[in-house]
Amino acid sequence: MVAKRWPNGVTCPNCGSDHVAYLENARLWKCYGKHERPKFSLKTGTIFEDSPLGLEKWLPVMWLLANCKNGVSSWEIHRGLGVTQKTAWFMLQRARLATQDPETGGKLGGEVEVDETFIGGKARNMHGDVKARKIQGRRGPEGKAIVAAVLERGGKVRAKVVDKRRKSQLQSLVRENVEPGSALYSDALKSYDGLAGEFEHQVIDHAIAYVDGQVHTNGMENFWSLLKRGIRGTYVSVEPYHLFRYVDEQAFRFNNRKLTDAERFDSVMSQVVGKRLTYEELIGSAERSSSPN
Numbered sequence: 168m169v170a171k172r173w174p175n176g177v178t179c180p181n182c183g184s185d186h187v188a189y190l191e192n193a194r195l196w197k198c199y200g201k202h203e204r205p206k207f208s209l210k211t212g213t214i215f216e217d218s219p220l221g222l223e224k225w226l227p228v229m230w231l232l233a234n235c236k237n238g239v240s241s242w243e244i245h246r247g248l249g250v251t252q253k254t255a256w257f258m259l260q261r262a263r264l265a266t267q268d269p270e271t272g273g274k275l276g277g278e279v280e281v282d283e284t285f286i287g288g289k290a291r292n293m294h295g296d297v298k299a300r301k302i303q304g305r306r307g308p309e310g311k312a313i314v315a316a317v318l319e320r321g322g323k324v325r326a327k328v329v330d331k332r333r334k335s336q337l338q339s340l341v342r343e344n345v346e347p348g349s350a351l352y353s354d355a356l357k358s359y360d361g362l363a364g365e366f367e368h369q370v371i372d373h374a375i376a377y378v379d380g381q382v383h384t385n386g387m388e389n390f391w392s393l394l395k396r397g398i399r400g401t402y403v404s405v406e407p408y409h410l411f412r413y414v415d416e417q418a419f420r421f422n423n424r425k426l427t428d429a430e431r432f433d434s435v436m437s438q439v440v441g442k443r444l445t446y447e448e449l450i451g452s453a454e455r456s457s458s459p460n
């Protein structure tokens with residue numbers, strides 16, 4: 168892991184200097200630069216920062232999240248690793264941050280599908296207060312959350328949680344992620360009207376047929392079924408304000424589907440640096456988004 172994080176030699180995460188010394192007994196490095204907190208570890212500046220848990224607990228979590236097709240529940244981590252379920256849940260949310268798409272791959276092109284779907288857990292499985300919040304919370308039709316995505320056929324998906332199926336939201340997702348001039352396929356939702364000027368836009372009206380030659384959104388349907396299987400089967404229910412983390416997780420596995428398990432693990436581990444999620448941030452953001460504004 169040291170070699171992977173610092174292939175050209177260890178540098179200080181704080182100032183970038185390579186003038187550092189390894190302190191054998193403390194298993195820390197010390198930077199000679201003049202700044203606060205000169206000592207650092209492999210975990211400093213990563214999603215593992217300040218975690219009291221060792222890498223012997225963290226690495227199996229990263230492996231499972233990268234490779235279990237339907238996701239991995241905090242209860243499984245709790246039983247398998249001997250940490251509390253609450254700790255396991257926090258570990259998984261931090262691990263999901265590492266799966267977030269760095270969007271370094273540029274825009275999608277060629278044949279691209281755009282689609283959106285509703286996601287909502289069944290109320291009977293929810294804990295009382297969660298249920299109350301969920302029913303009161305402002306969400307899509309019938310209390311469901313909305314995920315929109317664009318998918319390059321044979322390539323990557325970019326998926327995000329949106330609050331409405333408005334033209335502005337769906338079309339900006341397309342414009343931000345798809346190369347102009349690409350072939351674009353969608354269903355007959357009115358919000359996609361007006362994209363034909365910039366894209367080779369063709370519509371399949373699901374009231375009439377699901378496939379018309381090349382014109383279909385079956386690639387997106389495949390991604391939705393993977394996402395929903397994970398959320399319904401493994402996680403039972405996901406609160407809407409955390410939904411994007413599960414979308415990131417599924418998109419990561421989908422986008423790296425052609426890799427082996429070991430390569431996928433390598434890939435998620437290469438995305439742990441420069442990201443942090445504290446428990447306060449995780450819970451704080453939940454409280455903010457569930458308030459009426």
Ligand SMILES: [Zn+2]
Nearest residue numbers: 179182198200
């Ligand atoms: Zn330094």
